[in-house]
Amino acid sequence: xxxxxxxxxxxxxxxxxxxxxxxxxxxxxxxxxxxxxxxxxxxxxxxxxxxxxxxxxxxxxxxxxxxxxxxxxxxxxxxxxxxxxxxxxxxxxxxxxxxxxxxxxxxxxxxxxxxxxxxxxxxxxxxxxxxxxxxxxxxxxxxxxxxxxxxxxxxxxxxxxxxxxxxxxxxxxxxxxxxxxxxxxxxxxxxxxxxxxxxxxxxxxxxxxxxxxxxxxxxxxxxxxxxxxxxxxxxxxxxxxxxxxxxxxxxxxxxxxxxxxxxxxxxxxxxxxxxxxxxxxxxxxxxxxxxxxxxxxxxxxxxxxxxxxxxxxxxxxxxxxxxxxxxxxxxxx
Amino acid sequence: xxxxxxxxxxxxxxxxxxxxxxxxxxxxxxxxxxxxxxxxxxxxxxxxxxxxxxxxxxxxxxxxxxxxxxxxxxxxxxxxxxxxxxxxxxxxxxxxxxxxxxxxxxxxxxxxxxxxxxxxxxxxxxxxxxxxxxxxxxxxxxxxxxxxxxxxxxxxxxxxxxxxxx
Numbered sequence: 060x061x062x063x064x065x066x067x068x069x070x071x072x073x074x075x076x077x078x079x080x081x082x083x084x085x086x087x088x089x090x091x092x093x094x095x096x097x098x099x100x101x102x103x104x105x106x107x108x109x110x111x112x113x114x115x116x117x118x119x120x121x122x123x124x125x126x127x128x129x130x131x132x133x134x135x136x137x138x139x140x141x142x143x144x145x146x147x148x149x150x151x152x153x154x155x156x157x158x159x160x161x162x163x164x165x166x167x168x169x170x171x172x173x174x175x176x177x178x179x180x181x182x183x184x185x186x187x188x189x190x191x192x193x194x195x196x197x198x199x200x201x202x203x204x205x206x207x208x209x210x211x212x213x214x215x216x217x218x219x220x221x222x223x224x225x226x227x228x229x230x231x232x233x234x235x236x237x238x239x240x241x242x243x244x245x246x247x248x249x250x251x252x253x254x255x256x257x258x259x260x261x262x263x264x265x266x267x268x269x270x271x272x273x274x275x276x277x278x279x280x281x282x283x284x285x286x287x288x289x290x291x292x293x294x295x296x297x298x299x300x301x302x303x304x305x306x307x308x309x310x311x312x313x314x315x316x317x318x319x320x321x322x323x324x325x326x327x328x329x330x331x332x333x334x335x336x337x338x339x340x341x342x343x344x345x346x347x348x349x350x351x352x353x354x355x356x357x358x359x360x361x362x363x364x365x366x367x368x369x370x371x372x373x374x375x376x377x378x379x380x381x382x383x384x385x386x387x388x389x390x391x392x
Numbered sequence: 393x394x395x396x397x398x399x400x401x402x403x404x405x406x407x408x409x410x411x412x413x414x415x416x417x418x419x420x421x422x423x424x425x426x427x428x429x430x431x432x433x434x435x436x437x438x439x440x441x442x443x444x445x446x447x448x449x450x451x452x453x454x455x456x457x458x459x460x461x462x463x464x465x466x467x468x469x470x471x472x473x474x475x476x477x478x479x480x481x482x483x484x485x486x487x488x489x490x491x492x493x494x495x496x497x498x499x500x501x502x503x504x505x506x507x508x509x510x511x512x513x514x515x516x517x518x519x520x521x522x523x524x525x526x527x528x529x530x531x532x533x534x535x536x537x538x539x540x541x542x543x544x545x546x547x548x549x550x551x552x553x554x555x556x557x558x
Contacts, residue, residue, distance in 0.1 A: 261545040271434030287454035295447035387419035
């Protein structure tokens with residue numbers, strides 16, 4: 060029981076986590092983009108596909124990167140989102156500027172990730188990426204890279220006076236007022252209007268249900284329910300699951316931006332995000348590997364497909380479990 | 393009536409559900425209720441969206457095999473829902489929103505049975521396009537589940553609120 064508790068409530072220093080993760084959206088994304096450009100020039104479909112997988116996975120990793128940023132702020136400036144006590148040399152205005160740039164970077168990166176995923180999804184039946192997705196990912200990923208590089212640059216300025224381009228900002232006035240920024244304004248809108256939170260919650264449950272539609276049909280079929288489905292036909296509904304996830308990512312971000320401290324100091328929430336990442340990895344099995352495609356109507360799925368299906372159910376019910384337990388096992392609300 | 397609701401709320405079982413600090417009391421019962429919702433609405437939505445034209449390559453007939461799972465989810469929710477209702481009787485039974493939720497669910501179940509009889513029992517299923525009747529059933533069913541989820545979520549916000557239903 061004690062072991063379970065220490066695993067469940069494991070809380071790393073999230074400022075460290077942020078400093079580790081923040082390299083992925085820039086460097087990792089840069090590698091994905093570079094690979095994509097090489098593949099475009101070399102007209103190599105397999106390499107394009109690989110770069111889309113990287114872009115998709117980096118978009119998934121961008122989620123904890125963004126979230127841990129608010130936690131890093133709370134570590135750096137005690138008091139977090141209500142009243143700040145930043146150490147000398149750290150300007151809360153610089154932090155807010157970084158937060159807003161990062162939010163834009165995050166939005167663009169998730170868009171890129173979704174389009175890349177859709178491209179990967181369409182790759183399977185025709186063995187090439189559709190033109191529209193190649194063009195959109197090209198445009199979006201260059202934009203994302205620029206926006207994200209700016210966010211990274213502003214983030215570096217927070218605690219690295221030696222690299223600041225405008226040295227005057229190092230002299231952060233003591234007791235400087237926190238004027239917030241776009242993210243804080245949006246957060247205040249969510250908490251300031253009584254209809255927003257319940258509406259997001261309702262949509263969060265709708266998103267959960269359609270994610271369940273896909274999870275149940277695909278994964279239970281692999282485990283033996285409704286064997287008359289060929290996997291190739293079930294493959295058609297995967298984007299519905301992605302739509303459910305997208306609804307929940309958007310509504311979930313509304314909750315987070317509105318009340319970050321409910322989540323940044325809640326170890327149960329860390330587990331929820333870990334499971335979301337596992338879900339992103341899991342879905343790739345059902346898109347990239349040939350094995351599930353051998354599952355024809357009426358046939359039993361191979362053992363690895365069954366394991367992947369069981370894993371998917373474990374992971375998504377786990378995401379629901381940790382989300383549900385935020386106020387009970389965790390300390391939210 | 394109110395006396396009866398108070399009696400329900402004050403049974404030792406109800407007291408355990410709402411008062412116990414155990415994670416197996418209120419939190420786990422509500423968790424099962426949410427998972428049950430995902431299963432019931434998830435499978436129903438899959439059937440309805442397919443009838444409405446999503447994933448045309450996917451046959452509808454094999455989805456009948458998912459009905460037993462749907463009913464397991466339904467009964468899990470009937471049981472956990474009753475427990476949650478009894479434990480919080482004075483608040484829930486006096487909230488109009490609770491009856492809205494029940495009405496949506498009752499209607500959704502009727503629509504589900506009609507879909508099963510008219511669409512799944514049709515020997516020509518998957519061989520000809522779905523009739524406009526079948527599509528109407530599907531749209532109404534989706535509206536009912538959406539209504540049930542919305543009314544269920546709003547139980548924590550409108551009318552008398554006990555602060556239990558997070």
